[in-house]
Amino acid sequence: MKVLVTDPIADAGLARLREAGYEVETAYDVEGDALLDAVADAHGLIVRSGTEVTEEVLAAAENLVIVGRAGIGVDNIDIEAATDHGVIVANAPEGNVRAAAEHSVAMAFATARSIPQAHNLLKQGQWAKSEFLGTEVNNKTLGVVGFGRVGQEVAKRLGNLGMDIVTFDPYISEERAKQFGADLVDDLEDCLARADFVTIHTPLTSETENMIGEEELAQLEGGYVVNCARGGIVDEPALAEAVEDGILKGAALDVFGEEPLPEDSPLLDVEDVIVTPHLGASTEAAQENVATSTADQVVAAFNGEPVANALNAPSLDEATFDRVAPYLDLADTAGRIAVQLFDGHMSSVEVTYAGDIAQEDVEYVTASALKGVFAPSELQVNAVNAPQIAEERGIDVTESKTSTARDYQSLITVTVSDGAESVSVRGTQFGDDEARIVSIDDHRIEAVPHGHMLVVRNKDEPGTIGFVGTVLGEHDINIAGMFNSREVVGGEALSVYNLDEPPTAEVTERLNADDRIISTTYVALGDE
Structure with a gap:
């Protein structure tokens, strides 16, 4: 059986497939008709965010059993069409949880202590010791918007550093929040008003798009915003203006409504807004974890076994x-x-x-x-x-x-x-x-x-x-x-x-x- 890999994944994932006896073909730059030709005889397809798995692609792959997404987001996969074609879609939601959480924590410290700004000035020969007065996280309140796996890991880490935790998530129980020392509140405004730092960990949906705009940012006066989840949740022009006007002390973003971030983005003009190019999952361990997890699910599907992270497959005889x-x-x-x-x-x-x-x-x-x-x-x-x-x-x-x-x-x-x-x-x-x-x-x-x-x-x-x-x-x-x-x-x-x-x-x-x-x-x- 053949597995086509159209976006780069860690070698450990490819090795696991080959060890299981499957033919592995890598084609990292195919698109259009070339992609349709490449997938025509594939039994498994592994992608990241670069390949669009459309109805046309699925229709061209008559032998396809499973599409594995080496990562969590499946916006680039037509799951409904996959179901219509009897193709399992599975992702790897846990492989990069720790990496994403650690990047959120790093960004919180970076904005609280102006680390990139101080670094840049020192590289330019300026000893700007008196220009930066940072904020300690100890005895501050962290607002966690979205209390899934990543949000919980961030709460665990920053809670251990002396922060009080308040969270807003309509789909979490009070008991679960308490297990992480978090106070669950009923609305976003309450969470923002109580927080000194806010980290965001929700998916981008019609409900969460531009969820944090000018009015919400005003609730966080004197605080910091960290978003390493999905672009589009925070109104970027409003955030840039809030930091520029001193309503917020700073912000740190790893994700954006449009990626790569356009050169004319207002975020780039504000010194106290820190930006990184979607690095949340960019660690060696995370990339290896998602690659091997995806490979394991392909092997399970080929063997007729339950697929752990299947998004559309029944598990009954x-x-x-x-x-x-x-x-x-x-x-x-x-x-x-x-x-x-x-x-x-x-x-x-x-x-x-x-x-x-x-x-x-x-x-x-x-x-x-x-x-x-x-x-x-x-x-x-x-x-x-x-x-x-x-x-x-x-x-x-x-x-x-x-x-x-x-x-x-x-x-x-x-x-x-x-x-x-x-x-x-x-x-x-x-x-x-x-x-x-x-x-x-x-x-x-x-x-x-x-x-x-x-x-x-x-x-x-x-x-x-x-x-x-x-x-x-x-x-x-x-x-x-x-x-x-x-x-x-x-x-x-x-x-x-x-x-x-x-x-x-x-x-x-x-x-x-x-x-x-x-x-x-x-x-x-x-x-x-």
Whole structure:
């Protein structure tokens, strides 16, 4: 079998593939038609960020089993197309964690003590001892935005150097944060306002793009910003201006919205902004780790074994997969609804199976439920890596089964909790493609989970449903379906509205202003 490597990786990875008996071809400069020709007879493809693995590339590789990304980011790989072609996509998320964390720590010290600036002046013959007055990290507060593997490693290192840690991450549990001595806060502004230094460790998504702009930087007055995660999270012109105007003491960036960094970038004109050319993973150990990890996953895929960091591959035998497949989307949907209805820092997820489904191997179904729970975070998540994400964030996952399901052949319940409050969503499957949500908490309903859903909790009073319909109608939002439930007459009712488009902020504000409305929650299911 042949492995094509189109971006340079450490020799240790190539050696591991050859030792396993595979033909290894390196072609580091191929693109366009040359790439299509090169991949045509490949069984494995290993890339870094330089190769675009498109639908066209995947279509040209009829024998391809796996695409291995020697690193963490897979923006250059069309995962959906790979899935359509039956190709596993796997990355190496752990190999460069320590390197990235250490670079963040180094950049924090560099900006706090003006090390590059002092170095440059001394090289020019200037003994500028009196020009630089640094900041010690001891007894300062570190704000960690994003508390995944890298964020945790940074917190561990700088916490051991005497820093107090505060973190903002909606998808981390308080218990997990406490394990690293970190105080978990509810919003970004609180994190920034309390911090002297801020390090960023989130992926670049529509949610995090330009997440830290002029207003957010003002919350960090007198502090420092370090970003070795992804470019585009920090508004670069706003950051340059904040440092230039003295709002911030300094900043250090290893990643940028456009790379290589353009010569006209405002960051280059500000002395107290330190920049490095995306060196976070550039250590010998990190490069060897990601190379060997990627090679190991290629070998596993060729041998028909589980692929540890697969991003799109089920881990069930074919017969079992066929039996549980109809429940995968249902579990995902129940998880999506539950987490969007839940208001808090979740610390646990429970998935309960009742009836026929309880007789099956449901590990992959539970993973699908977790995928749904984490989907609104816009993390790079699927049914394969969702359990790992839960573990990293200290979220307890429990699974329970019962052989009977009252009124239904099978039931799946997903419960999201913070230990004190919880939301439970129960669903069932009619045939292969007739999913229904049959209860939310104690409210029995029969809602079709589809598209844009508005969940309204309200007092059980005459005219309330009509009021909701009127407000939606006045804003030209069509109701595709409506499902209502109440616990007791005159108590609290719950209604689920399927809408043709999302409700606007004006709609929800008007609804919530009415005394009969207890709460409104827009639930996006991502299928439109």
